[in-house]
Amino acid sequence: MSTQHSWEVKVKNTPLLKKKCSHCDSERFQCSDKFRLNAQKKxxxxxxxxxxxxxxxxxxxxVFSRIRTESISKEIFNKFSENNRGIAWEYAFSQELIRKNNAEADWESVEYEILYPNLLVEDLINMDSEMISFKINCPFDFNMRVSMVIRTCxxxxxxxxxxxxxxxxVYFNEKLLQKKYKIKNGITVKINRQKLVNLYLIGKEDLFLNTVDD
Structure with missing residues (x-):
């Protein structure tokens, strides 16, 4: 059996771009959440x-260069025209778009918070499930490591x-987790409960031995 919980990584801002300004000594640009559109015929x-x-x-x-107007749906076109914040953030976090523009994002500039149930390790090891499953929701990709979320939560x-x-x-999408693995929206992390119990008991034993030695 497996018990699943949800963790959510909520970003607070878009990444800065690493770019030298031609008008001052700054080396960072911030997304304005606005688009510029220029139509020429079709x-x-x-x-x-x-x-x-x-x-x-x-x-x-x-974002698009010399694209046929009919190739963009009316709904998406309206979002561009109205400076929709949601779609602006989608493109601001798009690593593919950033690469195509030969730009570089400052991923460390992204501030975030992690929303998760208030469960301590002690709560988890007392569960009956063999595997404890966590679904990570993170709609934007900013090179955050899975291991960081696990440590925090x-x-x-x-x-x-x-x-x-x-x-x-620890398993990441059915493969053993490595610290280099990055978060993708909707991924599942599974932790073997008994091995978590063993780790917790070792910590308790170390604490007891240190107390005795004192």
Whole structure:
């Protein structure tokens, strides 16, 4: 049996772009959440507008170039025209779009919070399930590691997480988790409950021995 819980990574801002400004000494641009559209006959160009964090100088990132207007649905076109924040964020986080524009994102500039049920390791090890399953919801890709979410949500130290991984207790989409793995929206992480119990008991024993030695 498997018991599943949900973890949600909620971003607070779009990533800055690493780009030198031609008007000041700044090297970062922030997404404005606005688009620029330029229609010529049956073709249209669409850019996502960025602004220098210091002087407000603009940089336009190409979203579509010389694309036929009929190839964009009316719903999507209206979102571009109305500067829809949701679609602006989709493109601002698009690693493919950033690469196509020969740009570089500052992923560390993304602020976030992780929403998760208030479950301690002690709560998890007392469950009956053989595997404890966690679905991670994160609609935007910003190179965040799965291991960071696990550490935060389970309240584990880096050393404890390493011990857990060394025992082959954590699975990522049915494969053993490696620390380099990055989050994709909707992925599932499974943890072997008994191995988590063993890790917890080892920690208790270490604490007891240290107390005795004192």
């Amino acid at each position: 073709n249209i160009d669409i850019w996502l507008i960025y602004r220098c964090v210091k002087c407000n100088n603009t940089y336009n990132m190409t 389970l309240g584990l130290s880096s050393s404890k997480l390493n011990q857990l991984l060394d025992t082959d207790a």
